[in-house]
């Protein structure tokens with residue numbers, strides 16, 4: 260191979276870090292349940308679709324989005340866990356807080372990925388950028404027991420390529436004068452923002468690697484790919500174009516509530532009332548954190564543990580169950596079969612965002628939106644005084660008496676899993692304010 264010329268001789272005009280957890284949801288599960296380490300594990304069992312797969316499961320071809328039936332077929336002995344987004348979000352926050360100890364300039368890009376700006380911190384930390392990045396990685400792995408891959412380079416696009424370079428627990432630091440060596444080994448499809456169509460288009464112009472692309476003149480990127488093409492072209496050449504956005508993000512978070520009932524039932528009204536109760540619980544929590552949901556997922560679990568789920572996008576973000584009982588009913592009817600027996604229902608509120616006062620869509624009566632918000636607030640006040648679910652939607656009556664449930668599941672009942680089994684890094688005194696959550700079934 261011919262010697263390639265460096266693209267720039269500047270080592271670190273900017274030092275941008277990318278942290279990306281490896282098989283994040285599954286790693287968290289393996290940390291909480293060490294007996295699962297080294298085993299093929301997936302999460303997403305409650306929805307009937309793989310949400311995350313451990314590297315052991317990936318080796319069998321199991322990946323995100325595959326149905327549970329197919330996953331079980333690909334990998335006999337696969338351990339399927341329901342998702343526990345509350346705990347994943349908590350680990351995510353802890354991971355980002357570790358990065359924050361090193362720099363305040365952090366962008367929480369997704370639940371398991373962050374960018375951070377390390378520029379100018381060499382003096383503060385008395386270390387080279389690659390050493391600071393390495394220290395961040397090791398601190399996360401040591402304190403959270405969750406594997407992360409880390410990359411550091413001159414731009415977000417380059418940092419992302421670096422963290423991807425040797426997953427899992429990969430590490431790559433690429434200063435300006437060696438960017439060309441990284442790009443030479445990077446197929447275009449790995450470039451952030453390039454999909455199969457772009458890749459195919461660039462292939463027609465003789466570009467196979469990212470280096471082939473950045474060796475083309477700027478006007479080529481502009482003519483073939485437009486404005487975004489030039490941005491990516493510049494980023495790959497080591498220019499800092501995509502800025503770190505430090506505004507806090509909540510849109511990736513979700514709230515889920517599910518409850519197993521005994522005896523199992525095939526009574527449609529009863530099972531629906533269970534789902535509705537979960538919906539109310541989930542929204543109580545959303546309101547407590549001043550969040551509103553954009554998407555609703557419903558799932559029903561049969562007696563044999565098979566799960567069936569459906570989801571819908573709401574016409575506006577809301578945190579009132581009154582706004583989506585009809586959506587819930589529609590989804591429920593899609594999943595429910597009268598000849599099956601169910602043991603649990605679950606609700607996921609997804610794409611959460613900060614709740615704004617009375618958001619309305621164009622075709623809705625704004626007064627109604629304000630009224631439902633007022634009703635929800637009044638319900639919270641009554642329930643705060645007399646106990647959760649003192650006031651509930653009428654169909655909850657199909658549940659029968661629920662006061663016993665409250666005592667068993669409530670704060671004054673048996674200690675929660677969180678109290679009984681502290682997370683790594685927690686002590687009895689320094690306990691994180693964790694939401695109540697039910698023990699998980701491993702099957």
Ligand SMILES: [Mg+2]
Pocket residue numbers: 279280281282283371
């Ligand atoms: Mg990841």
